[in-house]
Amino acid sequence: xxxxxxxxxxEQSGPRSREELEAxxxxxxxxxxxxxxxGNEFSKPQALKGIRWLSCTMYIFTPHMxxxxxxxxxxxxxxxxxxLADPMKHTSPFNEAYxxxxxxxxxxxxxxxxxxxxxxxxxxxxxxxxxxxxxxxMYRLVKMSDGLTECYRPGTFDKWKISYRYLMEIxxxxxxxWGGGFGYGPKVFGGSYDILGQAHAGLxxxxxxxxDFGGFPVKHTNWVIDWYSGTLGTAGILAALYWREKTGLxxxxxxxxxxxxxxxxxxxxxxxxxxxxxxQRWGNWDTLLCVHGIICCGKSxxxxxxxPQLRDEARYVMISAFKDEDFKELCKIINRMDLYEKYQKHxxxxxxxxxxxxxxxxxxxxxxxxxxxxxxxxxxxxxLAMPVLNDxxxxxxPHFRARGTIRWQAxxxxxxxxxxxxxxxxxxxxxxxxxxxxxxxxGADNLRIYRELLGYPMSTIKEWYAKGII
Amino acid sequence: xxxxxxxxxRADTMKLTSYENRPWPVTPPPSREEVMKAxxxxxxxxxxxxxxxxxxxxxxxxxxxxxxxxxxxxxxLWRLSHMFAGxxxxxxxxxxxxxxxxxGDPxxxxxPFGRDEYMFEDVYTGEKVSPEFLHEMRNKYxxxxxxxxxxxxxxxxxxxxxxxxxxxxxxxxxxxxxxIGYRQLSQINPRLIYVWIGVxxxxxxxxxxxxxxxxxxxxxxxxxxxxxxxxxxxxxxxLDRGKGGDPTRSGSWIADFTAGEQAAVNALAALYWRDYNGGxEGQFIEVTGSEALFEILDFDLSWYGFNExxxxxxxxxxxxxxxxxWNPCKDGYMMIGGQTDRLWYRINMCIERDLPLFGxxxxxxxxxxxxxxxxxLDMLIKTYTLTTMWLRTQNRVEVEEKLLEYDIxxxxxxxxxxxxxxxxxxxxxxxxxIEDEHYGHVMYAVPPNAYHMRTPARVKWIGRxxxxxxxxxxxxxxxxxxxKLRELEERGIVKIxxxxxENK
Numbered sequence: 021x022x023x024x025x026x027x028x029x030x031e032q033s034g035p036r037s038r039e040e041l042e043a044x045x046x047x048x049x050x051x052x053x054x055x056x057x058x059g060n061e062f063s064k065p066q067a068l069k070g071i072r073w074l075s076c077t078m079y080i081f082t083p084h085m086x087x088x089x090x091x092x093x094x095x096x097x098x099x100x101x102x103x104l105a106d107p108m109k110h111t112s113p114f115n116e117a118y119x120x121x122x123x124x125x126x127x128x129x130x131x132x133x134x135x136x137x138x139x140x141x142x143x144x145x146x147x148x149x150x151x152x153x154x155x156x157x158m159y160r161l162v163k164m165s166d167g168l169t170e171c172y173r174p175g176t177f178d179k180w181k182i183s184y185r186y187l188m189e190i191x192x193x194x195x196x197x198w199g200g201g202f203g204y205g206p207k208v209f210g211g212s213y214d215i216l217g218q219a220h221a222g223l224x225x226x227x228x229x230x231x232d233f234g235g236f237p238v239k240h241t242n243w244v245i246d247w248y249s250g251t252l253g254t255a256g257i258l259a260a261l262y263w264r265e266k267t268g269l270x271x272x273x274x275x276x277x278x279x280x281x282x283x284x285x286x287x288x289x290x291x292x293x294x295x296x297x298x299x300q301r302w303g304n305w306d307t308l309l310c311v312h313g314i315i316c317c318g319k320s321x322x323x324x325x326x327x328p329q330l331r332d333e334a335r336y337v338m339i340s341a342f343k344d345e346d347f348k349e350l351c352k353i354i355n356r357m358d359l360y361e362k363y364q365k366h367x368x369x370x371x372x373x374x375x376x377x378x379x380x381x382x383x384x385x386x387x388x389x390x391x392x393x394x395x396x397x398x399x400x401x402x403x404l405a406m407p408v409l410n411d412x413x414x415x416x417x418p419h420f421r422a423r424g425t426i427r428w429q430a431x432x433x434x435x436x437x438x439x440x441x442x443x444x445x446x447x448x449x450x451x452x453x454x455x456x457x458x459x460x461x462x463g464a465d466n467l468r469i470y471r472e473l474l475g476y477p478m479s480t481i482k483e484w485y486a487k488g489i490i
Numbered sequence: 491x492x493x494x495x496x497x498x499x500r501a502d503t504m505k506l507t508s509y510e511n512r513p514w515p516v517t518p519p520p521s522r523e524e525v526m527k528a529x530x531x532x533x534x535x536x537x538x539x540x541x542x543x544x545x546x547x548x549x550x551x552x553x554x555x556x557x558x559x560x561x562x563x564x565x566x567l568w569r570l571s572h573m574f575a576g577x578x579x580x581x582x583x584x585x586x587x588x589x590x591x592x593x594g595d596p597x598x599x600x601x602p603f604g605r606d607e608y609m610f611e612d613v614y615t616g617e618k619v620s621p622e623f624l625h626e627m628r629n630k631y632x633x634x635x636x637x638x639x640x641x642x643x644x645x646x647x648x649x650x651x652x653x654x655x656x657x658x659x660x661x662x663x664x665x666x667x668x669x670i671g672y673r674q675l676s677q678i679n680p681r682l683i684y685v686w687i688g689v690x691x692x693x694x695x696x697x698x699x700x701x702x703x704x705x706x707x708x709x710x711x712x713x714x715x716x717x718x719x720x721x722x723x724x725x726x727x728x729l730d731r732g733k734g735g736d737p738t739r740s741g742s743w744i745a746d747f748t749a750g751e752q753a754a755v756n757a758l759a760a761l762y763w764r765d766y767n768g769g770x771e772g773q774f775i776e777v778t779g780s781e782a783l784f785e786i787l788d789f790d791l792s793w794y795g796f797n798e799x800x801x802x803x804x805x806x807x808x809x810x811x812x813x814x815x816w817n818p819c820k821d822g823y824m825m826i827g828g829q830t831d832r833l834w835y836r837i838n839m840c841i842e843r844d845l846p847l848f849g850x851x852x853x854x855x856x857x858x859x860x861x862x863x864x865x866x867l868d869m870l871i872k873t874y875t876l877t878t879m880w881l882r883t884q885n886r887v888e889v890e891e892k893l894l895e896y897d898i899x900x901x902x903x904x905x906x907x908x909x910x911x912x913x914x915x916x917x918x919x920x921x922x923x924i925e926d927e928h929y930g931h932v933m934y935a936v937p938p939n940a941y942h943m944r945t946p947a948r949v950k951w952i953g954r955x956x957x958x959x960x961x962x963x964x965x966x967x968x969x970x971x972x973x974k975l976r977e978l979e980e981r982g983i984v985k986i987x988x989x990x991x992e993n994k
Contacts, residue, residue: 293933
C-alpha cells in the first residue's frame, strides 16, 4: 500500500485561504479590476519612497524623465530660475488656455496648459545658479539627495562647478543625468527639441504619405518624442539605481533625446545597413501587414456639428484583416471576392501595388458609409475595426473612465483639471502611480526646502529673496 | 573598371547597394582632435575631454552591467511592445528569455512588403528572419515551448518559478485560462513581477479583441484609440484630403514602443521596491499602448476638459510654440526651434542678416514681441511664411551652419541614409554595425542608454534563430535532463535549433 505522506499546509498547492480560493474562482476580468483597485491608489505603498531627486529641468523631455520617478513615489525638487521659471509655463495652444492658482490673483501667475503633466508631484523652488551663494546651496542639496537631472547645454553646470566631476566627490552615491539633444561629439552644443529629434533621426522621413501620393514628412503630434525619450531615460535611471544598491556607486548618464527617435524606427536600420535600402513613408497603411490600415469614409459621424473636427474629420476608420480567413471575410463583405482570389497569400497582398488596389477598393466600398457604420458592419462580422478617435470620444469613452486612466482631479493649486497622465502610464497592483498635484506656482516650496530641509535661517532666506537669488 | 550589370529584378539591384560594395560610413567621422576644437569653442575643452573619457561608447563592453542577475521571461506574439520592454532590460544585462511556440513568433516571418529579399538569413540553416524582429531580438535567448500542451505549461511554470519579471503579450485572459497567468504563477512565485502589455486593456468595456478567426489587435490600434492619429498630419487647409491632408499614423509602431518602455519603467520600479525598498513581493502590472500613448499627448485631453476644445492637426507646425517647425528649403526641410525671447531674437538676427524684410515684418511687429502672443495662429502663419522665404533659396547644410553660429536649436530633416552618415551620429555613433554569428552584417540603433559612465547599455548579439537556446535554458532552469529534452522534441513540444556547420 502506498504511504500518504503528510505535506505541510504551506507546501500544498492550491489556495491557502478562503480569500485566495475566491480570487481563484473569480472571472478573470473581475479579478483584474479588483486587483488594480482603481481609485484607491493613495492607500498603497510607493515603489520609490525615500528616493530624493533634483530636477534642474525645463520643457518636457527632462521634466518628464523625473516626473515618472515622482509618480512612482520619489520626492522630487524642481529647481527653477527665479521669475522666468520653466519657459513651458508661458506656453499654451494658440495662446488660449491658462489655469490660475486658486489662492493667487496676481495677473501673471497663470500657467499655460503646455506644461501640464510634465512636473507631477514635484516641489517647486527657485535658485539662480549664477550667484556664488547658489553653489553652497546646491552642494547641500546634493549631499542629501540620490540624483539629479539637468538639461542645460553641456559644460554649463561644469562652469558652475556642479557637474558630476565635482558632485561625485561630495556624494559618491549620486546619480547625475544630463538630458539633451546630442551629447559629446562634433554637434555637442546643438540644442534640441522634440521636433528636432523627429526631423534629425529619420522618424519624420518615414511618417506620412509618400510623395507619390502627394504627401510630405509628418510630425508626430506635439512632443510625443520628448515624452517618449524622457521615459526611456527613466528606465536608465532605475537601472542605475538598482546597480547602486548593489555596489554603492553612483554614475553619470548622458542621455540624448535625438537618439531615442532613431531607436524606435525598427527595421529601418538593418535594412539600410545591409542592402542600402532607404525606408520610405507609407502613409496610413502598414509595410508589414495587409489589410492593416486606416481608410477614409464618405460620410461623417457628426454631419450637423458646428465643430469641423467632428463634422469634417470624424470619417476615418482603422481596419485590420491580415490573416487569410479575415481577409476572405472582408472581401466577402465588400463584395470583392476577386481580390481574395488574386491575393490569397499574405505575402502577395502586402506588396505595394496590391495594397494600393485593396485599400482603394475598401475606400470605394466605404464611400456611402460613415465610419461607425463601417465599424459596426465589420465588428458584427467578427472582424477588427475601430474609428479614429478624437479627444471628445476618448473623454467620453466608458473604457478609459472605468479604468481610471482619464479622470477629473481637484488639483490643490489649480483646481479641477481633467487628468490623462500618470494613471495611464500603467496600472500597478501593489505600488500604483499617483498624482498628488500637477504643478505648483513658481517658488511655492522655497520655505519648505530652504528652511525645513536645508535649515537656512529665515533671515538668510529673506536676504536671498531681496537679492533676487531665489 | 566598371563591370557591366544587367538588372532583371529587384534582387539584382540589391547587390549593387549591398554593404559589401558600399562602405559605411562613406565619410569617416571627424577625429577626436577635431572634436576637441568644437569643445574649445565654448571653453569646455576640459569637460568635453572628461565626458569622452568616461562615457566613450567603445568602452561599453568592458564595463559592468546594471541588471546582471535579473532574469526575465518575454512571452507573446506579433507585437513589438513586450519585445521592446525586454530589449531595454536585456541591453542593461538582464537575462531575457523569449518564449516562442515551436513554429516561432509570426513577427519573425513578416518581411516589409512581403519581399523575401529583405529577410536576413541564418548562415547555418538558411532560416529567414524579418529585420523588424531581428532588431528587437538583441541580447535575448530564444526558447521554444508549446504552451497549448499540458507538459509545455508545466515546464513554463518551472521557468516562471525562477524568474524575476515576466513580460506577457497575449490576448486578455488567455494565459489565465491556460492556468499560467498571474493568478496562478504568483502562488508559485510570490516575488514575481508580472507585466501584461496590450493595446486597450485586459479588462474594461473595450478590452483587447480577437477576431472571429483569431486575429489579434495590433498597433496602430493603440495609436488610433489614443487620439494620436486624429491629431497627427496636415489639415485639409494645407494639403488636400486623400493627398496627405489626412489624419496620419506614425511610420513606426509608436504605441507599442511607448507601452514597452513604460512597462520596463514600471517593472524596474517594482523590482527596486521588491528588493531594496521593503516590498519583498512581486506584483501585477498592466500597460496598454493606447493609454501609454495618450499619457504623453501633452495637455490634449485636459484641454478638452478645459473648454471642450478638440485638438486638430497642425501639420509640422506647433500650436504652442513659435518658432518650432520645419519648413521647406531648397533640398528638403529645415527644422528651426526657439521659443524664449533669447532664442527668438537670435533666430531673427540670423535671418535678418540675409533678408532685411524679415527684420521689418517680424522683429518689429509689436504682437510678436510677447512670448505667448506669438502662438496665435495668424502669427504662426506670418512667421513661417517669411522664414520660408529665407529658406527656400538655400540648402539644408548652409542654413544649418548659419543657424548654429547663433546657437539656435536647428537641424535638417534627414532620411535614414543621411542619418547614418551625419558626422555627429557617426562619431558617437548612433547606429552601429555588428558582425553577428548567425546573421552577419547587421546595422542597429544604439541603445540611448549606452552613454552611462559605469553601467552602459549595450548590444552583445542581435537576433537568434528559433529555439537556439531551448536546450540550455531548459536544462539549467526547468530541471529537465537531456533524455527528457529529446523526448519533448520528438513530440513537438519544443523545437531545438540544429545548425549545419558545413554551410559555413
